[in-house]
Amino acid sequence: MTDFYMIHVVPKLGISQERVEQRMNLALEWFRFDRNLWIVYTTSDSARWFARLSPLVKPTGSLFICRLDVTKRHGWFNKELWTWIRSKKS
Numbered sequence: 001m002t003d004f005y006m007i008h009v010v011p012k013l014g015i016s017q018e019r020v021e022q023r024m025n026l027a028l029e030w031f032r033f034d035r036n037l038w039i040v041y042t043t044s045d046s047a048r049w050f051a052r053l054s055p056l057v058k059p060t061g062s063l064f065i066c067r068l069d070v071t072k073r074h075g076w077f078n079k080e081l082w083t084w085i086r087s088k089k090s
Helices: 019-024 046-057 079-089
Strands: 004-008 028-035 036-041 062-068
Touching: 004 046, 004 079, 019 046, 028 079, 036 079
Parallel strands: none
Antiparallel strands: 004 036, 004 062, 028 036
């Protein structure tokens, strides 16, 4: 089953943005809309994402992962995000 997850990642010192993106590439697709904030479209659950990402943040970074219900959404953002979300659930 595929789901959306919102993931906030602040890597520990020495971990590059490229390395975080390598892990995010394990998702079917992702959309980054802030330096540290991602929406991933994935078949993996939050525990799997925690296992993948926690080595990049422990002990000095931070990580938050939450399943995202995109059926209940409102907001003002660029059209690219809304188009991307709709394309996954159509």
